[in-house]
Amino acid sequence: MNRSVNVQNRRVVLAGLGILLGGCANVNRELLPASGRSNHVVDPRYGPINDSGYQLPAPAFNEIDPNLLRRTVTYGSPYRPGTLVVDIPTRHLYLVQPRGQAVQYTIGVGREEALNFQGIANIGRKEEWPSWTPTATMIKRIPRYAAYASGMAGGIENPLGARALYLYRGGQDTHFRIHGTNEPASIGTAVSSGCIRLLNHDVIDLYARVPLGAPVTVVQSA
Numbered sequence: 001m002n003r004s005v006n007v008q009n010r011r012v013v014l015a016g017l018g019i020l021l022g023g024c025a026n027v028n029r030e031l032l033p034a035s036g037r038s039n040h041v042v043d044p045r046y047g048p049i050n051d052s053g054y055q056l057p058a059p060a061f062n063e064i065d066p067n068l069l070r071r072t073v074t075y076g077s078p079y080r081p082g083t084l085v086v087d088i089p090t091r092h093l094y095l096v097q098p099r100g101q102a103v104q105y106t107i108g109v110g111r112e113e114a115l116n117f118q119g120i121a122n123i124g125r126k127e128e129w130p131s132w133t134p135t136a137t138m139i140k141r142i143p144r145y146a147a148y149a150s151g152m153a154g155g156i157e158n159p160l161g162a163r164a165l166y167l168y169r170g171g172q173d174t175h176f177r178i179h180g181t182n183e184p185a186s187i188g189t190a191v192s193s194g195c196i197r198l199l200n201h202d203v204i205d206l207y208a209r210v211p212l213g214a215p216v217t218v219v220q221s222a
Helices: 007-017 136-141 143-148 200-209
Strands: 049-051 054-056 071-074 084-087 092-097 101-106 119-128 163-169 172-179 189-191 215-219
Touching (some): 101 200, 163 200
Antiparallel strands (some): 084 092, 092 101
16 A cells, blocks of 8 residues: 555545545444443453554453353354354354354444344455445545555554454455454444444454354344
8 A cells, every 4th residue: 555645644545534435334332231341350351462463452451341252152043053144233254164053243333234234144255454435425425535545554553453344245355344443442332323343352253253254143133
């Protein structure tokens, strides 16, 4: 990516990324749940790590409800093991396991893209430290995003986080993603627009477990 933008302009652009991310943004949070974020939790699974040369910090545990961390749960469902079930109303993603169990991840969901997508898809592409490119519509609405018209390289500051799983249907990209985030406090919330976000540590875990072609079901109603 061409990084000719000066430092001042770069800071302005980065400050605006939280406003609109072409389907992967975070504004106007609605907490679910709203309590427990002051609880101080230290979980060794979420410690600082070096991932492909990127120094990924531990989440701010004083901002995260311990109930939002991933866990294995009992999960009775008709889905076969290996299926990802994105449960929009409960803010959870389940990776179905054998013998009536699932790995449960808490997610942040968008009130636009997330609420407009449902049904069956599959993982058609996977990316480590994915780049992000604003759409032409976004650039028209927010001209400063033109600085990233060729894409924002992956990294700690990139709003898609450490990994991205791209949902396809009938061989076509749905533009619906499951990805990480550089705003861990947004997990468990609904945002004004966006795809499905996980803690970076969780999306790294999920990425390692899920192969290309894995089935995905997005559930919109309780």
